[in-house]
Amino acid sequence: MLYIDGISLSKLKDELDETLKGRKVTKIFQYSPLSLSVFLGKLNLYVSATPNLPICYIATKKEVAPDKPMSFSLSLRKYLVGAILTGVEQYKNDRILLLSFEKVNELGVKQKVKLIVEIMGKHSNIILVDDDWMILDLLKKFSIEENKLRLLMGGARYQFPIITEKTSPEDVSKEEFDNYLAENTLIQNIDGMGKLTAKYMTDYSKFYELINESASPTLYKENGIIKYGTIVNLPLAGYEEVKFESINGMIDTYILETLNSEQFNNQKRTLAKVAEKELKKNKKTIKNINRDIEKYSTYEKYKKIGDILAANLYSLKGYEKSVTLYDFYENCNIEIALNPQKSSNENLDNYYNLYNKHKRGYQHSVERLETIKSEIIYLESILSFINHAQDKKTLEGIEEELIANKYLKKIIKTKKKKKIAKITPPTAEIDGFTVYYGRNNIENEYVTFKIGDRHDLWFHAKDVPGSHLIVKTNGEEISEETLYKVGELASQHSKVGQGETIRIDYCLKKYVKKIKGAKPGLVIYSNEKSVFVKKG
Structure with a gap:
């Protein structure tokens, strides 16, 4: 869990403002319907409105953009490429960032726009507005029926989300804090206070330190797996702590090492789809093989009929439709169907041929059944490893395994020979x-x-x-x-x-x-x- 409440976001805002202010937008790429990057020189400002991890931070890793640009990225390129980022602000202490840009357009007129990043779970959005707060474009578009509280569509005036009026953290007195603490209403009364922050606010002095001290970006791990990422100093006991010099560095590491990376999840889904497709195909094959086994399992009866015909060959006239003979296997008479266009010897050979054909078919089907069962066990293990994978390196190893076993075609991205990765189990x-x-x-x-x-x-x-x-x-x-x-x-x-x-x-x-x-x-x-x- 990457924990960012309003108080935490204020510290991320300060770091983004200090790092990015005055830089020019050079490129913009949209990776999915909910994520994009605004490049300011070499710095990659990654912005996502995905419900599980809405975020705005400086990323180190570039994702692969689709060949055909998405419509929102085209709007952003029109207004932002060549613009200077003049500042990063926060709306009150809510989880809303305001990125201000300024550039001279083709007519020589100075143009100001804002990119509003609403980091609010499933309601997250990225909205581009002009200097008069008119919406130029937005990532997630809604009809009036879908969002009756405010109008979110191109050409409408932007309205901030309706929020309960609370006291700014900087304005909370000791007396007010003590009352809120006693009534267990810190979240309801202090702007930007999240559940995890409130849990550790046991007195006013800790609250005062939290508001005024520098950020303390930390990852909390358990058995090497990241459980929490926090921007402010929270005493989460029982975890291994990894401290970072910058908030962006902590978020970047968190994204790259956890399941929340969109690229990681996409790769995971792709590999799982390959394994699931092969599993489905093999399970269908199993049904067909079982039908063949049932069909060929009666091969012994053809040998018995052949033996009975062979024992009575001297008494057969030939070219009969059927014949009734004594079955010395079951101690009774049996009627045997014959081909009237064939001689007795030819009918005898036909039954022995059917015996050999069905016996081979049965043996082949049984052997193939074991092979396919083994294949299914292997593919289920692959799928299990994919589901348990918690980092990209693990997925890369699984991908190489699928390629080596010809379940997946290798995509050649460069002419240079890729070094074979050394196997390093954890x-x-x-x-x-x-x-x-x-x-x-x-x-x-x-x-x-x-x-x-x-x-x-x-x-x-x-x-x-x-x-x-x-x-x-x-x-x-x-x-x-x-x-x-x-x-x-x-x-x-x-x-x-x-x-x-x-x-x-x-x-x-x-x-x-x-x-x-x-x-x-x-x-x-x-x-x-x-x-x-x-x-x-």
Whole structure:
């Protein structure tokens, strides 16, 4: 969660104003219906109105813009390219930024416009207005029926959202603060105060420090995963703290390392779609194979009929439509259909041919069924790794795996040969033992067969896709408590729901064998023991 309330935004506003004021707009790109970049020289001011993470900050990474520009970006280019950013302001202490621009148009007239960034969850928007606050264009357009509180459409006069009048943080006295605190109404009475900020405001001195001290951009991590990003100093206990010199630096790191990056989510959806499409195709193939198995499973009956005909061949006249003979397999008479246009020997050969054909078809179908089942297990593991991916590097590894196994075509972006990325599986320290685990099947195979020693311990969730784990034991005994902790780590990286109990198998690495001809990461193992853990 990237936490930005009105008070936090005031500090981001100051940093943006100090960094960008006086710079000229050189380029504008719109990446999606809800996100765009305004380049001021080499600085990339990224603005997004996505409901899950509306934001305005200086980004380091450039996203790929579509070949055909979107309409809103064309309006922005018309009014902003070549303009100077003259200042960044905040409306009261609300989550609304006002970016003022000024340029001389083709007629030599000085033109002033504002880009209004409303950072308000699902109601977020980006609106371009002229010097008289008339709307020139906006990112999200609404009809009168959709938004009856204010008119948001081109040509209308811009109106700020209707908000409850509150006291500015700078104007709150100690007496007022103490009353609000006692009544638990800090949020209702102090402008820009968010829930998380209010939670830690235990007295006026802390509130005074919060308002007047410099920004303290911090990421709070748990087991290496970002849980919170804050601009102001909030005492979130129990987390590893990573401090930043700038607010934009913290937001940029948060965006790049979490699931909230639009580019990350797009890549994740693309890869998941590839795996899901292949899964759907293979599951349809399974149905067809099962039909073939049912069709060919009666091949023995043709051999029996052939044997009965062979035993009675001397008594057959030939060219009959059918014949009734004694079935020495079932100890009864049986009527056998024959082709009247063929001789007895030809009918006999026909039944033996049907036997051989159906037997081959049955054996082929059974073998193919096992291959497709193995393929489905592999694809489900791919999908599980995609769903668990929490950074772009992990997705890149999965993408390379899909390309290597010909599920995905490689897109050649440059003539230069791309260096083959070194496989570097992540590690964890548990009770003094180093634990390696894979984030995709290639890493799983590397962890098991390259990193794992014969006498190291190997872990994997039973019968569900997930990571292979290797515990480097160095010959030491591992306690039951440590085994359980490693099992918990295995459950976190497996396809099992939160709160479910799962069986984690473990054995010495020497008992793990790769399946010949199988996809990466598919193994068999023996001499295993198990630990049952609940996924937290």
